[in-house]
Amino acid sequence: MKNIKLLFLAIVAIASFSSCGDDDEFYNSKYISIPDLIKVEHQPAYAVGNVLWVNTNFSKFLAEPGQTTPLDIFKTTNGASFSFSYGLEKKNADNSWTIVDLENKMIENQGNIFDGSYNIAECIFNPATETYQFRAGIPLEQAGSYRIFFGFTDASRLELASNNDSEKSTYLNIKTTVNNSTDGFYYFTVE
């Protein structure tokens, strides 16, 4: 009887293992890399009271490295918007960095911004221009050294992810870069 129980446990274990075998991956996702899709509206100098703007304004047709035809990201995602994350950090006296909470402070101009310690930017498709547009500003309230980080963890995670309505359409993740950035950060000083 004991042996039967052990065998039964082994069956349940293998059945569980086999039934979740493929689930670690998601097969409706496509990852591509296209640089320079996110822009910081760079100024040579910043002062208290200025606003630092971040924007996107990229076409639905993107030149995909290694391909001879432009990629229609609107058709690929069945019309989904795209999101990315970023946030603001301030340099401390000991050279460490502290995240600045921007909840209810961000200025939304185009697209949508969900603000907080990490801001989620949503780039909305404009049918008139056939571009994905987003623009939001960070009000600069205090002097100091700052940097903007992109992605949730590090610069390598900076990607535009499609917000699909249907799980059956293709999820597109575009790894991209930001202008004027160093190792994925945009550094600036507010006087």
Place this chain on the structure above:
Amino acid sequence: MKKWIFLALIAFQFSNAQESASIIASKKNEVKFDVLSAIAFGKYHVSYERFLNKDFSVGISGGIQDSKNQKEDFDKGYDRSLPKYEINPFVRYALSKSAKNFYFVEAFLSANGGKYREIKRFDDSAANGYYATQEDNYTDLAIGGAIGYKLYMKEKFGLELIVGAGKNLFNTDKSPEVIPHVGLNFGYRF
């Protein structure tokens, strides 16, 4: 007196077991239905086993799979492949000598197939590219092994637990790399 009664009972039990085992051994064929796969995986699996002698048996099993949950997971992209059928010839070796209940090991081949999906880049009529999912069919041949335990009741009804796995050999960019071989079979021996 008690001692004699006890010995007589033991002797009776022994001869009864011997007789029962010999009745089972005289029946060379068995058909089985996998209850566990039907309930857990929506897989309908039947087997035929032919007993060659007290140690070896050979057989063939076949299954078709039609699980709504698995189809949904496949459509949503949680699974890359959707197994639909398998045909498994097998050979078994009994590890214990009792015909009434025994452990066995099994080696099997599995001709299996189903659907798989992959994301491909297409060009539309305006010469713009886009990515979309393409579904197609796969077939493959797996080799594998299993262990199991078999128990007979009333010399004709068999209950069998089996656990193992097989590895697909030829088409694993489309087929699942590993196929489970797990079952709780209810059989009739004749």
